Amino acid sequence: MMVDDYVVDVLMRDLVAHDRRTASFLIYLWMTFEAARRHRERVAISYQTIADAIGISKSTAQSGVRWLLKRKLIEAGKSSVTATPVYRVLRPWRN
Numbered sequence: 001m002m003v004d005d006y007v008v009d010v011l012m013r014d015l016v017a018h019d020r021r022t023a024s025f026l027i028y029l030w031m032t033f034e035a036a037r038r039h040r041e042r043v044a045i046s047y048q049t050i051a052d053a054i055g056i057s058k059s060t061a062q063s064g065v066r067w068l069l070k071r072k073l074i075e076a077g078k079s080s081v082t083a084t085p086v087y088r089v090l091r092p093w094r095n
Contacts, residue, residue: 004093004094006093007028007029010093011025011073015071019071021064023056023060023061024067024068026054026064027050027068028068028089031043031045031050031074034053041088042077042086042088043087044086046084047062047065050065065087072090072092073089073092074088074089075088076088
């Protein structure tokens with residue numbers, strides 16, 4: 001899978017240097033590859049799975065996901081309050 005130039009040239013600097021949200025960038029990158037690996041547009045992933053895959057704490061994963069949702073770089077849904085969230089990685093620069 002190829003990563004858009006925008007992710008490395010712009011998004012990385014924006015999230016890491018400007019927003020100081022390195023974990024959010026890592027989560028975005030990992031979710032992009034995880035969706036491609038599973039051949040799905042939407043993937044159900046728990047905070048603990050994200051944390052374990054990236055090597056961060058669960059609370060840092062939660063905070064990183066919240067930031068990506070706020071920035072509209074991902075969208076999330078749940079079938080119930082206790083269900084594992086289903087995420088879709090967005091690429092707003094492609095519009």
